[in-house]
Amino acid sequence: MTLKTLLATVSAIWLATTAGAEEMKMAVTTSFANSGLAEILLPQIEKDTGITVELLVVGTGQALKLGAAGDVDAVLVHARAAEEKFIADGNATHRREIMYNDFIVVGPSGDPAGAKAATKATEAFASIAEAKAPFVSRGDDSGTHKAELAIWDAAGVNPEGDWYKAVGQGMGAALNTAAGMNAYIFADRASWLNFGNKGDLALLFEGDPALFNQYAYLPVNPEKHPHVKADAAKALEVWLTSDTAKGLIEGYTIAGQQLFTFNAQPM
Amino acid sequence: MNDIFQGLSQAMRLVLAFDPGLVEITLRSLHVTVTATLIASAIGLPLGAWIAVNRFRLRRYAIAVLNALMGLPPVVVGLFVYVILSRAGPLGVLGLLFTPTAMIIAQVIIITPIIASISHQAIRELWADYHDLLISLHASRSQRIGTLIWDGRRALMTAALAGFGRAIGEVGAIMIVGGNIDHATRVLTTAIALETGKGDFALALALGFVLIALAIAVNLALHILSGTERGSRW
Amino acid sequence: MVSPILPLTLDAVELRRGGKRILGPVSLTLDGEGITIVLGPNGSGKTSLLRAMHGLEWINRGHATWNGEADSVRARQAFVFQTPVLMRRSVLDCIAYPLRLDGIDRRRARDRAAELAVSVGLNATLDAPAQVLSGGERQKMALARALIRAPEVLFLDEPCANLDMASTAEIETILARTRDAGTRIVMSTHNIGQARRLADDVIFLHDGRIIESARRDAFFAGPGTLEARAHINGDLIP
Ligand SMILES: Nc1ncnc2c1ncn2[C@@H]1O[C@H](COP(=O)(O)OP(=O)(O)OP(=O)(O)O)[C@@H](O)[C@H]1O
Ligand SMILES: [Mg+2]
Numbered sequence: 001m002t003l004k005t006l007l008a009t010v011s012a013i014w015l016a017t018t019a020g021a022e023e024m025k026m027a028v029t030t031s032f033a034n035s036g037l038a039e040i041l042l043p044q045i046e047k048d049t050g051i052t053v054e055l056l057v058v059g060t061g062q063a064l065k066l067g068a069a070g071d072v073d074a075v076l077v078h079a080r081a082a083e084e085k086f087i088a089d090g091n092a093t094h095r096r097e098i099m100y101n102d103f104i105v106v107g108p109s110g111d112p113a114g115a116k117a118a119t120k121a122t123e124a125f126a127s128i129a130e131a132k133a134p135f136v137s138r139g140d141d142s143g144t145h146k147a148e149l150a151i152w153d154a155a156g157v158n159p160e161g162d163w164y165k166a167v168g169q170g171m172g173a174a175l176n177t178a179a180g181m182n183a184y185i186f187a188d189r190a191s192w193l194n195f196g197n198k199g200d201l202a203l204l205f206e207g208d209p210a211l212f213n214q215y216a217y218l219p220v221n222p223e224k225h226p227h228v229k230a231d232a233a234k235a236l237e238v239w240l241t242s243d244t245a246k247g248l249i250e251g252y253t254i255a256g257q258q259l260f261t262f263n264a265q266p267m
Numbered sequence: 268m269n270d271i272f273q274g275l276s277q278a279m280r281l282v283l284a285f286d287p288g289l290v291e292i293t294l295r296s297l298h299v300t301v302t303a304t305l306i307a308s309a310i311g312l313p314l315g316a317w318i319a320v321n322r323f324r325l326r327r328y329a330i331a332v333l334n335a336l337m338g339l340p341p342v343v344v345g346l347f348v349y350v351i352l353s354r355a356g357p358l359g360v361l362g363l364l365f366t367p368t369a370m371i372i373a374q375v376i377i378i379t380p381i382i383a384s385i386s387h388q389a390i391r392e393l394w395a396d397y398h399d400l401l402i403s404l405h406a407s408r409s410q411r412i413g414t415l416i417w418d419g420r421r422a423l424m425t426a427a428l429a430g431f432g433r434a435i436g437e438v439g440a441i442m443i444v445g446g447n448i449d450h451a452t453r454v455l456t457t458a459i460a461l462e463t464g465k466g467d468f469a470l471a472l473a474l475g476f477v478l479i480a481l482a483i484a485v486n487l488a489l490h491i492l493s494g495t496e497r498g499s500r501w
Numbered sequence: 502m503v504s505p506i507l508p509l510t511l512d513a514v515e516l517r518r519g520g521k522r523i524l525g526p527v528s529l530t531l532d533g534e535g536i537t538i539v540l541g542p543n544g545s546g547k548t549s550l551l552r553a554m555h556g557l558e559w560i561n562r563g564h565a566t567w568n569g570e571a572d573s574v575r576a577r578q579a580f581v582f583q584t585p586v587l588m589r590r591s592v593l594d595c596i597a598y599p600l601r602l603d604g605i606d607r608r609r610a611r612d613r614a615a616e617l618a619v620s621v622g623l624n625a626t627l628d629a630p631a632q633v634l635s636g637g638e639r640q641k642m643a644l645a646r647a648l649i650r651a652p653e654v655l656f657l658d659e660p661c662a663n664l665d666m667a668s669t670a671e672i673e674t675i676l677a678r679t680r681d682a683g684t685r686i687v688m689s690t691h692n693i694g695q696a697r698r699l700a701d702d703v704i705f706l707h708d709g710r711i712i713e714s715a716r717r718d719a720f721f722a723g724p725g726t727l728e729a730r731a732h733i734n735g736d737l738i739p
Contacts, residue, residue: 025365025448034465056365056446057461070354071364172464179466197466225354227362393589400586402557404599405576414598418589 023052024232025072027063029143030170032076032215035101035190035259037252044248049235059142059170067091067218070225074233078215079143092218098240099249099260100214103147105205106175106192107133107184115184121208122155129155132163134183138174139166147213148186154210175201188213193254215260241267274472281473282480293477296454299367299441300434303374307434308427310375311382315426316412316419318383319390330387336380341373345440348373352444365446370454373440378430385429389422390415424493428486435482455481506567506574506653507685508532509554513563516549516709524549524709526563531654531687535701536680538717539689542732546709547689548583551656554687555580579647583658585639592634593618593627596645603650617645622671636663644672648679655679657688661695673699693733697721705729 032038033055042053056063056072060079067075068091076098077083083095105115105124113131118124128135129152137159138145152159167177171191178185179199192203217240219233239245241264249262281289318329350356352364352372363369393415401411416423438456445452447461455478462471508530515525524546531537531554539547552558555578556571567574579599588595596614601607618627623641625634634642640663647655657676661669669692676699680686690696696703696717703720705713707728713720721733 023451030464052450054365054446054448054451056448058446070359170464172461172466176463176466195466197468227354227360397586397588399557399580399582400588403555403575403578403580404602405572406602410602414588 022050022229022232023054024074024229024236025054025056026236027056027058027066027072027075027077029060029063029077030057030172031078031142031144031188031191031213033057034171034194035188035252036194036254037190037249037260040248040252041245044244045236045239048244049232049239051232051235053236059138059140060144060146061141064091067220070220070228072220073228073230074217074219074236076215076217077143078213079146080214080216082143082146083216083218086218090221090224092221095216095218096237096241096264097214097216098245098264099262100212101260102189102206103144103211103213104187104189104192104203105184106178106187106201107204108182109200109202111202111204113184115204118205119208121151121205121210124205125151125155126157128184129157129159129163132161134163134165134181135159136174136178136181136183136185137164137166138171138186139168140170142170143213144171144186144188147211151186151210189257190254190259193257193259214263238267240264270468270472273469275476277469278473278476282477289474289477291450292453292455292458292474293481295367295452296435296456296478296481299370299454300374300431303371303378303434304427304431306371307375307379307382307430308423311379311430312386312416312423312426313412314379315383315386315388316390316415319387319394320408320411320415330384333380333384333387337384339377339380341377341437341440342443344376345373345443348376348440348444364444365448365452367445367452369444370441370452373444374434374437377437377440378434381433382426382430385426386419386423389419389426393419393422421493424489428489431485432482435485436478504568506569506577508568509654510566511554511563512566514553514560514565515562516553516558517561522709524553527553527709527711528563529704529711529714531685534680534683534685536676536686536688536699537702537704538696538700539687539704539706540691540693540696540729540732541689541706545706547706548658549709550704550706551580551658551687551689555656576650577652578654578656579650579652581640581643581647581655581657581660583662585643587631587634587639590631591628592623592625592631592642595631595642596649599646599650613649614645617649618642621645621648621675622668637665637668640664641668641672644675648675652684654685654687657686659689659691661690661692669695705732 028038038055046052056066058066060077060082063075063077064082064086066072067086068089086092087095107113107115113128113133115124115127118127137148165183167174171187172195174185175187175191175195176197179197179201182200217237219230219237220228222228222230246262249260250258252259318326348369349364351358352361352369353359397415401414406414436456438460441454442457442460445457447453447457455474459471459474459478462474511527511529513526513528516523527550539550541547549558553560553565556565556575588598593611593614596617597610600610600613615627621641621644623638623645625638631642640660644660661672664672673695676686700717703715703717704711712726713729
C-alpha cells in the first residue's frame with residue numbers, strides 16, 4: 001500500500017462511506033457468513049449489478065426480526081416454517097430457494113456415544129442422549145438450533161440434563177465451547193470446515209437427507225416498508241438465481257469439499 | 268501460549284504489510300471513537316464543570332445519577348439505541364441503524380457520563396482553590412467555567428482519554444447497533460469478536476495487539492503534545 | 502465619571518458559623534481616603550470582617566451596603582488573601598488574569614502584568630508556573646494581581662506576613678503610593694510597627710467585635726481598652 005492509497009482510504013472512510021454505488025442491507029445467518037461463500041459472491045454481485053450488499057450476520061430469529069422491522073432490505077435464511085410465517089405476516093411477498101448445504105454431527109474423536117455407527121441422524125442423537133455424553137447446543141433460536149431441535153423431536157428425545165448445554169451463542173462460539181469441553185455438537189458443514197480451533201473434535205455423522213439445509217432468499221415487502229430498496233433487492237434476487245451464481249456457489253470448496261448445492265429456479 | 272506468539276507475529280506481519288483490511292478497520296475504529304470522544308467531551312467536560320460550580324437543588328442526585336450511568340452495561344446502551352434507531356422505533360425514519368453514526372451515538376452515551384464524572388471531580392478540586400479569587404474578581408459564570416476548564420485542561424484531557432479508552436475497546440453496544448458489517452461498520456473490536464467466533468484465535472489476538480498499540484499510541488501522542496506545551500509555557 | 506462605590510456601610514453585621522457567632526454585630530462606615538488598619542489577636546475576626554466587607558461571606562444578620570449593586574461593585578475592589586490563590590498558570594498570566602476577564606487582549610494584559618511585577622519587586626522568572634514561587638514571592642504576585650485593575654478599594658489580609666524587612670518596606674512604599682493615588686485601603690496585620698507607619702485609622706477587633714476605632718495617633722497615644730493595650734504591648738515587648 002502506498003502512502004497515496006493509504007490517504008485515499010483514510011479520506012474515503014473518514015468522509016463518506018456511502019458514495020457512488022447503491023447499497024442494500026441483507027441479514028444472513030451466522031452459518032452462511034462463516035462458510036466464507038459471501039466473500040466470493042459479494043464482489044461479483046457488485047461487479048455485475050453495481051449493488052454493494054452489506055451483510056448483517058445474525059441468527060435466523062433475529063434476521064427475520066430485522067426484516068419484519070424493515071431494518072434490512074432482504075434476508076437469506078434457512079428455517080422454512082419461520083420463513084412461511086414471515087410471509088404470512090406480510091413481511092415478504094415470497095421466498096425463493098437458492099441453495100442448500102448440510103448439517104453434520106461433530107464430537108470427540110474417541111466417540112464415547114458411538115454416534116459414528118448410526119445410519120440416521122435420529123439414531124446418532126439418540127445414542128448421544130443415551131450415553132448422556134456432553135452435547136453443546138446453540139440455544140439461540142437460530143436456524144441451526146431449530147434444525148437441531150427438530151431432530152431431537154424426531155428421535156423422541158427431550159434433551160435435558162447436565163449433559164445438554166445450551167450456550168445461547170453463534171456457531172463459532174458454540175464450536176469453541178464444544179472444543180473446550182470435548183463435547184458433541186450439531187453444526188453446519190461450512191462453519192465446521194472453516195473453524196480454526198478443532199481441538200480433539202472430529203466429524204462423526206453426515207449424509208442423512210434429514211440434515212439437508214435449504215437456504216431461501218426473502219426480499220422485504222415494500223408495501224409494508226416503503227423505504228426498503230426493493231429494486232436492489234429484486235436485482236439481487238435475479239442475480240442469485242442466475243448461472244453466474246450457480247457456477248460460483250457450486251465451485252466453492254473448502255478443503256476440497258463442495259459445500260453448497262445450487263437449486264434455484266431461474267427467474 | 269502458542270496462540271499468543273502466533274498472534275504477535277501475525278500482528279507484526281499485518282502491520283508491516285499495511286494490510287488494507289487492517290488499515291480500513293483500524294481507521295474506522297479511530298473515526299468512530301475519536302468522533303464519539305470529541306462529542307462526549309463537548310458535552311461531558313462543561314457538564315462536569317457546571318455541576319461542580321453550580322449549587323442547585325438536585326445536585327446530589329445529578330452526581331449520583333452520573334456515577335450510576337458510568338456503570339451502564341454497554342449492551343444495554345446498545346439495545347436502547349437499537350430500539351430507538353430501528354425502523355420500527357421512534358427515530359427509525361433517519362435510517363441510522365447499522366451505520367457508523369449509530370455506533371458513535373452509542374459510544375457517546377456510554378462515555379459521556381465517564382467524562383462528565385471525572386471532569387466533575389477534577390473541576391471540583393480546582394473550584395475549591397479558585398472560588399474566592401473568581402468571586403472576588405467578579406468573574407461571570409461562563410468566565411468561571413472557562414477558566415476552570417482551561418486551567419484544569421490536563422485533568423480534563425485525562426477524563427477525555429478515559430472516555431476514549433473505554434470507547435475504543437467497547438464491543439457490546441457497537442456490535443448491536445453497527446451490525447459488524449464488512450466494509451461498513453466493522454471495527455477492531457467487532458472483528459476480534461468475529462474471529463474469535465471463527466476459532467481463529469491467532470488473528471483475533473493479532474487484532475487485539477493492534478488495538479492495544481493504537482490505544483497506547485493515542486495516549487502517548489496526546490501526552491507528548493501537551494508535554495511540549497509544558498516545556499514552552501508552563 | 503462613574504459614581505464612586507463608597508461609602509460602604511456595615512449595619513449590625515453578624516456572621517454565624519457552625520452555631521457560633523464569629524463576627525459582630527459590627528457597624529461601621531468606610532468612606533473618604535486613606536488606609537484603615539485592622540488589628541486584633543488570632544481568631545478575633547479580622548479575616549472575617551474583611552471578607553464580609555468585600556462580599557465573600559454570607560451575612561446572617563444586618564446589612565453591608567455599597568454605593569451600588571453588591572456584585573458589580575466588587576469588580577472595582579480587589580482582595581489580597583491571607584493565603585495567596587495560585588492559578589495553574591505562569592506567574593505573568595496569573596497577574597494578567599483580571600485584565601483578561603475584562604476582555605483585554607493577552608499581549609497588552611501581559612505587558613501591564615510585567616510592569617506591575619517589577620513595581621512590586623517580584624524578581625522571579627515570570628514565565629515559570631506560579632506554583633514555583635516562594636512564600637514571599639507569592640504574596641507579591643497576589644498584590645500585583647490585585648493592583649492591575651487599579652481598584653477603588655483594596656483589601657489586604659496580612660499581605661506582609663511572609664516578607665523580609667526589605668520586601669516589607671517595598672510593599673509599604675507601594676501601598677502608600679496607592680493610597681496617595683486615591684485608592685481606599687483596608688488591611689489587617691499583626692505588625693504593629695507597620696500599623697504605626699501606614700495607618701490613617703485603626704480598627705481593633707476582639708472576639709468578633711470592634712472594641713476600638715480611632716485615628717492612628719489617638720489609638721497609639723492611648724488605647725482605651727485593656728485588650729488593645731495588651732495587644733500592642735505584647736507585640737512590642739516579647
Ligand atoms: N466557616 C467557619 N466555621 C466555623 N468557624 C469559623 C469559620 N470561619 C471562621 N471561623 C472562626 O471565626 C474566628 C475568626 O476567624 P478569622 O479568620 O476572621 O480570624 P483572624 O482574626 O483573621 O485570625 P488570624 O489572625 O489568625 O488570621 C476563628 O475563631 C475561626 O475559627
Ligand atoms: Mg486572618
